[in-house]
Amino acid sequence: MSDSRFSTKSLAKSPTGISGFDDLTLGGLPKGRPTLVCGTAGCGKTLFAATFLVHGARELDEPGVFVSFEERPSDIIENVASLGFDLDALIEAEKVVIEHIAVDPSEVAEIGDFDLEGLFLRLELAIDSIGAKRVVLDTIESLFSAFTNQAVLRAEIRRLFDWLKDRGLTTVITGERGDGALTRQGLEEYVSDCVLLLDHRVQNQISTRRLRIVKYRGSSHGTNEYPFLIDQGGFSVLPVSSLGLNHRVFDERVSTGVADLDAMVGGGGFHRGSSILISGVAGSGKSSLAASFVDAACKTGQKALYFSFEESQDQTVRNMRSLGVDLGAHIAADKLRYVAARPTFYSLEMHLALMLREALAFRPDVFVLDPLSAFTETGNRTEVHAMLLRIVDFLKSEGITGVLTHLTQSGQTVIETESGLSSLMDAWILLLNRESNGEFNRELYLLKARGLSHSNQVREFVMGGDGIRLLLPYTGQGQALTGAARRVAEAEERRRERLREIEAEKAQHLIEQRRRRTLAQIEVLRSELEADEAELRGLVQVETDRRTQVETDEVEMRKSRGN
Amino acid sequence: MSTEEASTRKLILYVAGETPKSLAAISNLERICREHLPGKYRIEVIDLKKNPQLAREHKIVAIPTLVRELPIPIRKIIGDLSDEQKVLINLKVE
Numbered sequence: 293m294s295d296s297r298f299s300t301k302s303l304a305k306s307p308t309g310i311s312g313f314d315d316l317t318l319g320g321l322p323k324g325r326p327t328l329v330c331g332t333a334g335c336g337k338t339l340f341a342a343t344f345l346v347h348g349a350r351e352l353d354e355p356g357v358f359v360s361f362e363e364r365p366s367d368i369i370e371n372v373a374s375l376g377f378d379l380d381a382l383i384e385a386e387k388v389v390i391e392h393i394a395v396d397p398s399e400v401a402e403i404g405d406f407d408l409e410g411l412f413l414r415l416e417l418a419i420d421s422i423g424a425k426r427v428v429l430d431t432i433e434s435l436f437s438a439f440t441n442q443a444v445l446r447a448e449i450r451r452l453f454d455w456l457k458d459r460g461l462t463t464v465i466t467g468e469r470g471d472g473a474l475t476r477q478g479l480e481e482y483v484s485d486c487v488l489l490l491d492h493r494v495q496n497q498i499s500t501r502r503l504r505i506v507k508y509r510g511s512s513h514g515t516n517e518y519p520f521l522i523d524q525g526g527f528s529v530l531p532v533s534s535l536g537l538n539h540r541v542f543d544e545r546v547s548t549g550v551a552d553l554d555a556m557v558g559g560g561g562f563h564r565g566s567s568i569l570i571s572g573v574a575g576s577g578k579s580s581l582a583a584s585f586v587d588a589a590c591k592t593g594q595k596a597l598y599f600s601f602e603e604s605q606d607q608t609v610r611n612m613r614s615l616g617v618d619l620g621a622h623i624a625a626d627k628l629r630y631v632a633a634r635p636t637f638y639s640l641e642m643h644l645a646l647m648l649r650e651a652l653a654f655r656p657d658v659f660v661l662d663p664l665s666a667f668t669e670t671g672n673r674t675e676v677h678a679m680l681l682r683i684v685d686f687l688k689s690e691g692i693t694g695v696l697t698h699l700t701q702s703g704q705t706v707i708e709t710e711s712g713l714s715s716l717m718d719a720w721i722l723l724l725n726r727e728s729n730g731e732f733n734r735e736l737y738l739l740k741a742r743g744l745s746h747s748n749q750v751r752e753f754v755m756g757g758d759g760i761r762l763l764l765p766y767t768g769q770g771q772a773l774t775g776a777a778r779r780v781a782e783a784e785e786r787r788r789e790r791l792r793e794i795e796a797e798k799a800q801h802l803i804e805q806r807r808r809r810t811l812a813q814i815e816v817l818r819s820e821l822e823a824d825e826a827e828l829r830g831l832v833q834v835e836t837d838r839r840t841q842v843e844t845d846e847v848e849m850r851k852s853r854g855n
Numbered sequence: 856m857s858t859e860e861a862s863t864r865k866l867i868l869y870v871a872g873e874t875p876k877s878l879a880a881i882s883n884l885e886r887i888c889r890e891h892l893p894g895k896y897r898i899e900v901i902d903l904k905k906n907p908q909l910a911r912e913h914k915i916v917a918i919p920t921l922v923r924e925l926p927i928p929i930r931k932i933i934g935d936l937s938d939e940q941k942v943l944i945n946l947k948v949e
Contacts, residue, residue, distance in 0.1 A: 395916050403935075405876055408916055
C-alpha cells in the first residue's frame with residue numbers, strides 16, 4: 293500500500309495491512325517510530341499489533357519481533373491463528389521472532405540500583421537474528437508489577453523507546469487503559485509520535501469496537517472514532533466515507549427483471565451503479581421485486597449479492613420459485629451469494645463491515661439489502677443514516693447497482709419517514725397496498741428515477757407464476773382504478789359500449805324502416821301519378837277523336853248539302 | 856543431603872559489560888561472601904554483553920541479577936547488592 297498515492301514528503305509511513313486504517317492515516321503508522329496502542333482489556337490491542345507485524349513480515353519483507361510480556365508464545369500463535377495468520381510458518385522462515393519476557397515478582401528481590409540491560413540485550417539479539425524492521429511490545433506495563441523501583445523502570449522504558457527510535461524500528465507498544473488516563477502507567481508521556489485508542493462499547497446489548505487516532509504527529513489524520521472489527525478475515529477499520537461525490541457514472545442500463553417496469557423508465561431498466569430504494573408496507577412485494585432484479589442480473593451472466601435480514605436462504609429460494617424465479621440455480625452456479633443474518637446479531641458497524649467485505653470479495657454487479665428497516669430497530673436514525681450513506685457511497689464507487697428494500701409501517705406518511713433516505717437514492721419505487729372495495733391491491737409507483745424519464749402512473753403490481761407484471765390501470769372517467777374496481781369499471785365500460793352499440797343498431801333500423809316506408813309512399817304516388825296521366829291521356833284522346841269526328845261530320849254535312 | 860552440600864551456595868552473577876553497577880555488584884558480592892560464607896560459596900560471573908543468548912536462556916531482564924541456584928529453590932536478586940543485610944537475608948545466611 294505504500295505506493296505513490298500515499299507518498300508524503302513529510303513522514304514515511306509503515307503500512308499495517310489493516311484494511312481501512314492505512315487509508316485513514318494516509319499510509320499507516322509512522323515509519324521508524326514508536327506508536328502506542330492503548331485500550332481496555334479485550335479490545336484487540338494485541339491483534340492490532342500482531343496484524344501489523346505479520347503484514348510486514350509476510351507482504352513487505354519487513355521481519356518483526358514480537359516481545360510478549362504476558363502471554364506465552366504458544367498462546368500468541370494460537371490467538372492470531374484465529375485471524376488466519378500462520379505465525380509458526382513465519383517463525384520457521386525467520387520472518388518473525390517471539391520473545392517472551394516474563395518476570396515473576398515472587399522470585400525476585402531488589403537490592404540496590406539496577407537497569408534493564410538484559411531486556412535490551414535480548415531485544416537486540418532477537419532483532420539482529422532476523423534483521424527486524426518492526427517490533428511489538430505487548431504489554432510493557434506488565435513490568436511495572438514485576439519491579440518495585442518505578443523510577444528506574446520509567447527511566448529504562450524511556451531509554452528503550454529512544455533506543456528503538458534510534459535504530460529506526462517501527463514499534464507498536466500496547467498499553468492498558470487506565471482511569472482517566474490513556475494508559476495505567478502513563479506510557480503516553482514517552483510516546484510522542486502516534487497514539488491510538490481502541491475502545492469496546494456495549495450499546496443496546498450489542499458491542500461495537502471503535503478506534504480513534506488520539507495523536508499522530510506530523511501527519512494529517514481523521515479525528516473521528518472509527519468502528520473496527522475483528523473476525524476470521526482479520527482486523528479491519530471502517531472509515532466513514534470520505535469519498536465525496538465524484539463517483540463514476542454509467543449510461544449502461546440494468547434490467548429490473550420486470551419488462552413492464554423497464555418500460556416505465558424508458559426501456560432497459562435503471563442505470564448501472566444507481567441505488568434503488570423499494571419501499572412498501574408488509575406484503576407489498578418488495579422482496580419479490582428485489583429477487584427479480586437478482587434474477588435478471590444472474591441470467592445475463594452478472595453476479596449478485598443478497599443480504600437478507602428476514603428470511604433464510606432456503607426460504608427465499610422456495611418463495612421466489614412461486615414467481616418462476618429460480619434463485620437456487622443461480623446460487624449453485626456461483627452467480628448469486630446469499631447472506632442471511634439477524635439484524636440484532638451484530639452492531640450496525642459490524643453488519644456494514646461484513647457487507648462491504650463480502651462485496652469486495654465477491655464483486656457483485658447487483659447488491660441487495662433486504663430490508664433496510666431491520667436496522668432501524670437496532671440503531672438510532674442518525675447511525676442508520678450514516679451507515680446507509682457508507683453503503684451507498686461504497687456501491688457507487690464500485691459501480692454496483694444497489695437494491696435496498698424498506699418496510700414502511702402502515703399509517704406512516706411515506707414521504708416523511710424516508711426523507712432522509714430519499715436524498716441518497718437515485719430511484720425510489722413505492723409499493724402500495726391499498727384497500728378498496730373489500731380487497732387489497734398491490735400497486736407500484738415510481739416516485740423518482742434520477743436521469744430517467746419515467747411514467748407517473750400508478751401501475752397495478754401483479755405477481756404470478758410467470759413473474760411480475762405491471763398492469764396499466766383503468767383510466768377512464770377521469771380516474772385511475774386498479775384491482776376489482778378496475779375490473780368493475782372495465783366491465784361497466786364494456787356494458788355501456790354494448791348498450792351504445794345496441795342503441796345505434798336500433799336507430800339504424802328505424803331509419804331504414806322509415807326510408808323503406810317513404811320509398812313505398814313514393815311508389816304509390818308515382819302509380820297515382822301514372823294513373824292520372826293515363827286518364828289525362830285518355831281524355832285528350834277522347835277530345836281529339838271528338839274533334840276529328842266533328843270535323844269529319846262537318847265535311848260530310850257540307851258534302852251532303854252540296855255547297 | 857549432607858550438610859556440606861546443603862550449605863554450599865552456587866551463585867551466578869549476570870552483568871553486562873564493565874558498568875559501574877556491574878562492578879559494584881561484583882565487589883559487593885565477593886566481599887559479602889568472603890566475610891559471611893567463607894569456603895561455602897562458588898561465584899560465577901557471566902557477562903551478557905559477550906553472551907547475549909544466555910540472557911534469553913536464563914530469562915534475565917534486569918542487570919545486575921544474582922541467581923542462587925543452590926540450594927534450591929532458585930532465588931533471584933537484582934541490583935548492585937549495596938545492602939549487605941538484605942543480601943544475606945535473601946541468600947538465607949543468618
